[in-house]
Amino acid sequence: MSMPDWIGHAPDHARAYLDGRRLDEVECIVADMSGIARGKAMPAAKFARQKHFYLPNSIFQQTITGDWADDGDTAFLEPDMVLTPDFSTACAAPWTADWTMQVIHDMADQQGEPVATAPRNVLKRxxxxxxxxxxxxxxxxxxxxxxxxxxxxxxxxxxxxxxxxxxxxxxxxxxxxxxxxxxxxxxxxxxxxxxxxxxxxxxxxxxxxxxxxxxxxxxxxxxxxxxxxxxxxxxxxxxxxxxxxxxxxxxxxxxxxxxxxxxxxxxxxxxxxxxxxxxxxxxxxxxxxxxxxxxxxxxxxxxxxxxxxxxxxxxxxxxxxxxxxxxxxxxxxxxxxxxxxxxxxxxxxxxxxxxxxxxxxxxxxxxxxxxxxxxxxxxxxxxxxxxxxxxxxxxxxxxxxxxxxxxxxxxxxxxxxxxxxxxxxxxxxxxxxxxxxxxxxxxxxxxxxxxxx
The missing domain is CATH 3.30.590.10 (Glutamine synthetase/guanido kinase, catalytic domain)
Known part of the structure; x- marks a missing residue:
């Protein structure tokens, strides 16, 4: 059974997990301020057709109780971040009922600059x-x-x-x-x-x-x-x-x-x-x-x-x-x-x-x-x-x-x-x-x- 083209950029363990199997779903995830996984899941076929994905930058303003903190001038605009998959992080989600992969994404604003409030970007900095x-x-x-x-x-x-x-x-x-x-x-x-x-x-x-x-x-x-x-x-x-x-x-x-x-x-x-x-x-x-x-x-x-x-x-x-x-x-x-x-x-x-x-x-x-x-x-x-x-x-x-x-x-x-x-x-x-x-x-x-x- 053929694998999606992007799997060729994924680690060996991801390819081994899917060997002979049909990928059903991909979870596009980032870590929020608390370290909780946020993002979206989508059919594998749709993931394979897209190069970028979008989430509002307000996810980094959310508290552990579900409230929203202030972010300055853009607090109420919630502009989208551009998420690009980091295929080196692709791995199985083996607890799911179907064949699912999860991929951590890099986060940039619409001008291509790293999102300063993203915890992964803070560490990279x-x-x-x-x-x-x-x-x-x-x-x-x-x-x-x-x-x-x-x-x-x-x-x-x-x-x-x-x-x-x-x-x-x-x-x-x-x-x-x-x-x-x-x-x-x-x-x-x-x-x-x-x-x-x-x-x-x-x-x-x-x-x-x-x-x-x-x-x-x-x-x-x-x-x-x-x-x-x-x-x-x-x-x-x-x-x-x-x-x-x-x-x-x-x-x-x-x-x-x-x-x-x-x-x-x-x-x-x-x-x-x-x-x-x-x-x-x-x-x-x-x-x-x-x-x-x-x-x-x-x-x-x-x-x-x-x-x-x-x-x-x-x-x-x-x-x-x-x-x-x-x-x-x-x-x-x-x-x-x-x-x-x-x-x-x-x-x-x-x-x-x-x-x-x-x-x-x-x-x-x-x-x-x-x-x-x-x-x-x-x-x-x-x-x-x-x-x-x-x-x-x-x-x-x-x-x-x-x-x-x-x-x-x-x-x-x-x-x-x-x-x-x-x-x-x-x-x-x-x-x-x-x-x-x-x-x-x-x-x-x-x-x-x-x-x-």
Missing amino acids: VVALYEARGWTPVVAPEMEFYLVARNIDPTQPVLPPMGRSGRRAAARQAYSMSAVDEYGPVIDDIYDFAEAMGLEIDGILQEGGSGQVEMNLGHGDPVKLADEIFYFKRLIRESALRHDCYATFMAKPIQDEPGSAMHMHHSVIDQATGRNLFDADDGTESPEFLHFIGGMQRHLPSVIALLAPYVNSYRRYVRDFAAPINLEWGRDNRTTGLRVPVSDPGAKRVENRIAGMDCNPYLGIAASLACGYLGLVNRIDPAPQFAGDAYDSADGIPRDLSTALDLFEAATEIRAILHPHFCSVYTSVKRMENGAFLQVISPWEREHLLLNV
């Missing part, structure tokens, strides 16, 4: 700054998430899933193989879907929370890895639904359990020599390594609004509870916000442990790389390495969304790197979300304040 200086940034993300029992009533607490033993998943079972086996069928589907989509999993393990899983990805190009996280979130959710549970990437879904992080390992390659910029010729750590850390220490507070984008994100930052609340750096020290893992000299890297798994992967990686970039170009020296328990150090990051947004609005260097218009729209979206949350009266308030104050 940051990567281009590195490339212009002869550097290639490399990332390796870790994804943490929870498998939870179905929860169709938002007023009820989230519960761990029921395992194959008939018991709910237990907490405090980090690295336990039997704990992972409790929801083995979900993990099996994750592996199968990932293989069909050409996505590589470096490892899966049980984390410390009830039903909490960590999945590690290989290292590579930041945009490619962000695309993979975007895809992985979809496939993990679909795998869970097949087995009567939910997968959630909410930063803190269960009270008294650890939160879910998206740790990011960073290194930088010198294009001229091919060597790791963080490794000096004699195998020691280079000045650039320390400058990268210095940039992160100075600028990370300004981008916490991107790494912790919701009111719930800040519930993860609890002292002595598996989430760093500081900007200290240390070697092989998981209490520091910036950790230098044990590695060979050529794999020298910095691990940013502050980001939550609820962040948009494009924006989280872009924000983290922007901080390191400013450290490199401005040669910022870090504070001395921290030895001991960094939970005893002073808090280094904002602890609520409103404060984080104040710092983000005042960060002129960061805003210039990410794009001022993007920063303005992002702040508007998050202010609106925060305002909507503040209108909600919680059970805690009714329990403790209704009759007591």
